[in-house]
Amino acid sequence: xxxxxxxxxxxxxxxxxxxxxxATGFAALSFFxxxxxxxxxxxxxxASPFHIGMLLAAGLVGFGRLYAYRPxxxxxxxxxxxxxxxxALVSLHYLGRVAEGLPAWALFLHGGSFLVAYALLTVxxxxxxxGYLQHRALKExxxxxxDRPPLLVLAGLELPYLRLGYLAYTLGLFTGMAWAFRVxxxxxxxxxxxxxxxxxxxxxxxxxxxAGAAPGLRLLLWTLAFLAMAAAFFAAPLFGGxxxx
Numbered sequence: 001x002x003x004x005x006x007x008x009x010x011x012x013x014x015x016x017x018x019x020x021x022x023a024t025g026f027a028a029l030s031f032f033x034x035x036x037x038x039x040x041x042x043x044x045x046x047a048s049p050f051h052i053g054m055l056l057a058a059g060l061v062g063f064g065r066l067y068a069y070r071p072x073x074x075x076x077x078x079x080x081x082x083x084x085x086x087x088a089l090v091s092l093h094y095l096g097r098v099a100e101g102l103p104a105w106a107l108f109l110h111g112g113s114f115l116v117a118y119a120l121l122t123v124x125x126x127x128x129x130x131g132y133l134q135h136r137a138l139k140e141x142x143x144x145x146x147d148r149p150p151l152l153v154l155a156g157l158e159l160p161y162l163r164l165g166y167l168a169y170t171l172g173l174f175t176g177m178a179w180a181f182r183v184x185x186x187x188x189x190x191x192x193x194x195x196x197x198x199x200x201x202x203x204x205x206x207x208x209x210x211a212g213a214a215p216g217l218r219l220l221l222w223t224l225a226f227l228a229m230a231a232a233f234f235a236a237p238l239f240g241g242x243x244x245x
Contacts, residue, residue, distance in 0.1 A: 005034040006088050013085040028061040042098045046111030053091025059119040060084035073149050079126045090234050106179045113172035120165030125226045127157040132219045166204050173201050193243040196232035200225050
């Protein structure tokens, strides 16, 4: 039943991308119901990448619907729906994989902080990519820029969401280090998830510090940071280590 809800949500998003269907709210609802069912089965929320993935997918759909009726924002909306569908599909790999023995504060504060960070930073990254493309279009092919999201609007999305997402990511990182010190006696190890998370945070920090750099360099830092963040969430658990999920 859980996988059915995930599949339904992805199917609705595919319909929105291919045919412009507007019932994407049902996709967000399907992902949320999958989260509730998985939480009911495991008796613990935020204890699995699947749980966080479902809430993240629902949140990305929500962001998409927020901008769906604003002029010239169709490219951002499509990117958000595609990202939500990808997150939902990849999260299925972790269905049933649950960490045990974590203190409640770690589950809600640590996992919740990263959930907020993933959502905000994904929106900010997509806005950065579209902003870079719009910047290039305005310089080289101005006629193509007329149907794309306005550059100022994208910049207004990128920077605030980057700052808020960075703060949430920092909170998630340091609560995780405090928990690791309490459990294992060391705040960080060569665990793949911990290393990639720290790498992503360092790259996000560098992106914040180089706010006045050339657009191409900023996008490169953005992309490296985003890929490291995605790898820490989706790929690192496949390689084992001390981190439970």
